[in-house]
Amino acid sequence: MSNAAVFTSEFSRVFRFFLQELKPRGKWLTPFNVISIPIIIVGLVILYFRFVYGLGSVTNLNQEFPWGLWIGFDVVTGVAFAGGSYVVTFVVYVMRNDKYHSIVRVTVLNGLMAYVFYAGALVLDLGRPWHIVNPIIGNSFGYNSVLFLVSWHFLLYMIAMFVEFSPVIAEWAKLEKVRKFLSALTLGAVIFGITLSILHQSGLGALFLMAKPKIHPLWYSEFIPILFFVSSIYAGLAMIIFEGTISHKVFKDLIGDGNHKRNEEIVLGLAKGAAITMFVYYFFQALLFVHEQRWNLIHDFWGYWYLVEIIGFVLIPCCMFAYAVRNRNLGLIKVASVMALLGIILNRLNVSVIAFRWYAADHYYPSWQEIVVTLMVISVEIWVLRWIITRMPVLSKH
Amino acid sequence: MEFYTYVNIFETKGLEYLLLLSFLVLFILLVRYLSGYGKKGPDAGDKTSKTGH
Amino acid sequence: MDRRQFFRTSATVGAAIGAAVLPIKKAKAEATKENKEFIGVLVDTTRCIGCRSCEVACSVTHDNYVPDVKNDNALEKIHDTSDKQWTIVNRFKTEKGDVFVKRQCMHCWQPACGAACLVNAMYKTKEGPVTWDGDKCMGCRFCMISCPFDIPKAEYHSWNPRIMKCNMCYERLKEGKKPACVEACPTDALMFGPKRELMEVARHRVYSHPDKYVRHIYGEHEVGGTGWLYLSAVPFNQIGFRTDLGTTPYPEYTKQFLVSVPLILFGVPALLLGLNELTDRKNKLSESSEWTKPGEEHE
Numbered sequence: 001m002s003n004a005a006v007f008t009s010e011f012s013r014v015f016r017f018f019l020q021e022l023k024p025r026g027k028w029l030t031p032f033n034v035i036s037i038p039i040i041i042v043g044l045v046i047l048y049f050r051f052v053y054g055l056g057s058v059t060n061l062n063q064e065f066p067w068g069l070w071i072g073f074d075v076v077t078g079v080a081f082a083g084g085s086y087v088v089t090f091v092v093y094v095m096r097n098d099k100y101h102s103i104v105r106v107t108v109l110n111g112l113m114a115y116v117f118y119a120g121a122l123v124l125d126l127g128r129p130w131h132i133v134n135p136i137i138g139n140s141f142g143y144n145s146v147l148f149l150v151s152w153h154f155l156l157y158m159i160a161m162f163v164e165f166s167p168v169i170a171e172w173a174k175l176e177k178v179r180k181f182l183s184a185l186t187l188g189a190v191i192f193g194i195t196l197s198i199l200h201q202s203g204l205g206a207l208f209l210m211a212k213p214k215i216h217p218l219w220y221s222e223f224i225p226i227l228f229f230v231s232s233i234y235a236g237l238a239m240i241i242f243e244g245t246i247s248h249k250v251f252k253d254l255i256g257d258g259n260h261k262r263n264e265e266i267v268l269g270l271a272k273g274a275a276i277t278m279f280v281y282y283f284f285q286a287l288l289f290v291h292e293q294r295w296n297l298i299h300d301f302w303g304y305w306y307l308v309e310i311i312g313f314v315l316i317p318c319c320m321f322a323y324a325v326r327n328r329n330l331g332l333i334k335v336a337s338v339m340a341l342l343g344i345i346l347n348r349l350n351v352s353v354i355a356f357r358w359y360a361a362d363h364y365y366p367s368w369q370e371i372v373v374t375l376m377v378i379s380v381e382i383w384v385l386r387w388i389i390t391r392m393p394v395l396s397k398h
Numbered sequence: 399m400e401f402y403t404y405v406n407i408f409e410t411k412g413l414e415y416l417l418l419l420s421f422l423v424l425f426i427l428l429v430r431y432l433s434g435y436g437k438k439g440p441d442a443g444d445k446t447s448k449t450g451h
Numbered sequence: 452m453d454r455r456q457f458f459r460t461s462a463t464v465g466a467a468i469g470a471a472v473l474p475i476k477k478a479k480a481e482a483t484k485e486n487k488e489f490i491g492v493l494v495d496t497t498r499c500i501g502c503r504s505c506e507v508a509c510s511v512t513h514d515n516y517v518p519d520v521k522n523d524n525a526l527e528k529i530h531d532t533s534d535k536q537w538t539i540v541n542r543f544k545t546e547k548g549d550v551f552v553k554r555q556c557m558h559c560w561q562p563a564c565g566a567a568c569l570v571n572a573m574y575k576t577k578e579g580p581v582t583w584d585g586d587k588c589m590g591c592r593f594c595m596i597s598c599p600f601d602i603p604k605a606e607y608h609s610w611n612p613r614i615m616k617c618n619m620c621y622e623r624l625k626e627g628k629k630p631a632c633v634e635a636c637p638t639d640a641l642m643f644g645p646k647r648e649l650m651e652v653a654r655h656r657v658y659s660h661p662d663k664y665v666r667h668i669y670g671e672h673e674v675g676g677t678g679w680l681y682l683s684a685v686p687f688n689q690i691g692f693r694t695d696l697g698t699t700p701y702p703e704y705t706k707q708f709l710v711s712v713p714l715i716l717f718g719v720p721a722l723l724l725g726l727n728e729l730t731d732r733k734n735k736l737s738e739s740s741e742w743t744k745p746g747e748e749h750e
Contacts, residue, residue: 051610052610053608053610054606054607054608054609054610054612055605055607055612056607056608057608059607061607062607063531063533063534063595063601063604063605064601066592066595066596066605067592067596090723093727094723094726094727094730095726095727095730096727096730105742122591125591126589126590126591127588127589127590127591127592127605127606127611127612128588128589128590128611128612129589129590131570131587131588131589131590132589134570134587134589135569135570135589140570140571140572140587141570141571142568142569142570142571144565144566144702144709145566145567145568145569145593146567146705146708146709147567147569147591147593148569148570149709149712151569171742187727191720191723191724191727192720194719194723195715195716195719195720195723198715198719199712199715199716202708203708206705206708207593207596208596209704209705209708210563210566210567210596210597210599210701210702210704210705211596211597212599212697212701212704213599213693213695213696214596222704222707225708393742
């Protein structure tokens with residue numbers, strides 16, 4: 001009886017605490033708010049049209065191009081960017097390297113938000129989204145489908161990341177017993193999460209295996225899954241560096257300006273990891289180039305475009321990372337990580353949209369509405385992220 | 399379907415192994431470069447002091 | 452309950468659950484018992500006169516847009532099936548004069564769309580037609596990405612879009628009738644039957660008129676074999692067919708990946724746990740150690 005009473009009083013405390021925390025803090029008229037609020041409003045109007053009059057009313061999708069920006073960028077690229085979460089949890093919890101422990105919470109949070117919003121953007125693109133539960137419950141298990149696997153893994157990985165992040169929420173709500181219980185689950189969730197990540201990062205590539213006759217041979221190979229997996233490692237690392245740079249500016253007062261040296265070591269370590277993975281990825285591409293005798297294909301526009309991606313946005317940022325690490329040049333590391341991220345965008349869009357049906361007379365390009373909705377998804381994600389970071393103990397002050 | 403010619407799908411294997419060897423050599427060089435071997439300056443000194451302790 | 456009895460009971464229960472949940476054994480037995488042949492249609496393009504009766508019959512049967520065959524000049528340019536029409540006829544100008552080619556779903560032996568579908572909305576029936584079930588489909592359009600013939604079409608201008616494609620008149624087949632287009636064809640350009648018989652007819656025609664046909668039956672081996680077969684007087688790449696699709700069934704392209712999934716799912720966690728055991732056990736990291744001050748450690 002008294003147990004129940006304690007439980008209810010605790011529950012109502014947490015609930016009141018939550019309501020109080022929901023209130024906005026700080027200034028309203030920040031540049032980000034001024035830009036993002038109109039985008040979100042316009043995006044919602046566009047989504048109204050999309051759900052009432054169909055995808056065709058706001059997108060440039062057609063029978064030849066069933067997947068456009070919302071899949072190619074939001075889902076396929078967004079998930080690659082969220083790869084940092086499994087890389088860092090691997091290093092910290094599996095390899096027990098505490099050097100990166102101070103960034104683990106913010107990275108997991110970033111990953112979780114990226115999955116909720118970018119993989120969640122899939123719902124916008126589904127023709128019949130109310131059937132989204134079909135592959136998970138009911139008698140409609142399409143075991144034979146790569147997408148079946150990817151959707152299950154998205155779901156399970158989101159749960160795993162939520163478990164990894166949940167001690168922070170419990171700490172914020174001052175639920176000490178719950179926090180203790182949840183942090184005991186961390187290693188299990190991490191190991192499960194890494195496995196799922198390996199599978200769905202490569203699974204996103206495997207989606208395109210059956211589109212063999214439609215993807216330009218320079219981008220199609222039976223090894224797309226491996227390429228997607230390896231590149232997601234450095235995409236994640238570059239994203240951590242990029243996000244870290246921004247959050248150090250935006251959340252200056254939360255981080256405090258002590259211990260620059262340690263932060264510098266973390267960035268250098270991440271950049272080192274990125275340089276090595278990019279080097280490996282570059283050689284994977286080179287090996288495929290030789291194996292599939294691609295030299296016959298590089299003398300036209302698509303060949304040059306391929307070289308821009310592989311040399312301009314893989315090899316060059318790789319060398320920049322290496323040079324910057326050796327000379328401890330943090331500015332150059334930031335430039336290199338932006339270039340690496342652009343390279344990932346380029347690669348994912350090439351496979352899913354740009355070099356997809358490269359022979360088409362009328363090639364797909366995104367409509368302004370598709371771009372606005374994409375920006376809306378990003379804006380909402382940043383809003384939620386900001387809310388969590390300013391309230392929960394995510395950034396380490398140490 | 400009217401005639402058959404012999405196609406060797408492993409034609410480029412030799413080149414691939416050469417590539418592999420060059421990768422291994424370059425990879426060792428990269429890792430050495432990244433860890434600051436052969437570099438004169440404060441970092442190199444830092445390195446030795448770290449290993450010393 | 453003694454131990455032996457316990458084991459026996461649990462083994463029986465386990466086997467019962469296994470038999471109920473896993474349809475594998477049952478499916479295998481069925482396949483050998485029923486011995487049903489996939490049906491298909493043989494299209495002889497040399498017989499087609501481009502009257503487009505098949506288009507009309509198809510649309511009438513399935514409540515789709517019925518084209519105005521006399522006046523719409525649809526043959527003037529090469530076009531494709533759409534979300535409104537499941538089959539269309541194209542005219543190709545070749546060295547042997549005008550050739551009319553009907554286009555619709557090829558009803559592959561191992562359909563890529565079916566392998567792509569994560570809810571089994573697109574599936575191959577026992578009889579051979581590849582059909583679509585709107586109660587399951589979630590509209591991801593992965594079938595459209597995967598189909599080597601670009602047959603599935605989505606209704607982009609509907610709040611509740613369907614995937615539109617030929618179903619070989621599956622509802623008519625169940626009543627014992629032929630597909631509507633086959634029945635409507637006035638020149639016997641379409642022939643309906645089990646593929647084995649169709650192949651015999653097709654080979655017979657090619658061998659007895661070597662000057663009239665090219666020695667290639669499209670659909671015999673393409674993408675692992677299709678239900679619809681085509682005969683032609685000119686090479687198939689001149690009449691709108693892709694001849695670079697290969698003979699591998701498309702689901703095979705994802706086989707390697709799908710086979711490796713369970714391997715990774717049980718291999719990697721074990722590996723990771725092993726790695727974790729190998730690391731320094733004294734270095735006991737707690738989830739919150741970076742966020743609490745040294746004296747007030749939670750654990």
